[in-house]
């Protein structure tokens with residue numbers, strides 16, 4: 494069997510905030526054309542890792558290479574290859590949804606006519622056409638997530654890195670987004686998603702990495718990692734930390 498092409502290669506990424514080690518030397522290969530899930534408990538280091546891997550947060554140590562391009566040594570070339578949906582996005586929210594996605598396309602150096610056509614299609618696919626003219630500051634949380642996703646897709650990148658893309662998104666929109674991502678992967682694109690929803694990751698992704706305490710606890714195909722159990726069962730086994738329900742005796746109404 495030939496070695497798979499690697500879309501994203503992370504080596505020894507580490508980040509400390511004061512005394513807190515958020516990411517403690519993470520190495521990971523994401524095969525090209527894979528749908529790769531990143532899961533882990535709150536505070537595990539997922540966002541910090543993805544931010545360092547996509548050029549948003551400078552690592553203390555380590556490297557990230559996207560399709561052979563070093564993210565920190567050649568940021569412009571690397572960013573052309575990536576579409577990023579960061580967590581807690583701060584958008585230019587005094588623009589309308591349509592203006593924001595158009596701006597994202599023009600920033601990428603795309604032709605104005607192509608941008609206009611794609612913006613229309615993206616807004617329709619994400620059920621935002623009705624609100625194309627509404628200012629993003631007036632969007633709901635789910636609508637904001639979707640318009641940020643549209644901005645990440647407009648230039649048809651080779652790799653998509655999506656931090657919690659389904660958070661706050663309604664089930665119909667989530668199904669539409671999954672269809673869009675499935676089609677993108679089927680045509681050779683690579684998707685990396687972080688999520689807390691194990692069931693979703695198990696159904697949607699072909700690969701997964703479990704992160705806790707800034708380290709990788711397991712990584713591989715979903716079937717390898719879950720090893721016969723459900724991903725949720727395996728996650729709880731690996732991560733531990735189910736808290737006792739003792740205590741909180743005061744939390745009752747009678």
Ligand SMILES: Nc1ncnc2c1ncn2[C@@H]1O[C@H](COP(=O)(O)OP(=O)(O)OP(=O)(O)O)[C@@H](O)[C@H]1O
Pocket residue numbers: 510513514515533534535536537538539540541542
């Ligand atoms: N800018 C920052 N300053 C200080 N500490 C930070 C900063 N960003 C993250 N941390 C800390 O680093 C650790 C990892 O945070 P991170 O946001 O990467 O976790 P996460 O896995 O994405 O969590 P969640 O699932 O809750 O979104 C946490 O302990 C967090 O408090």
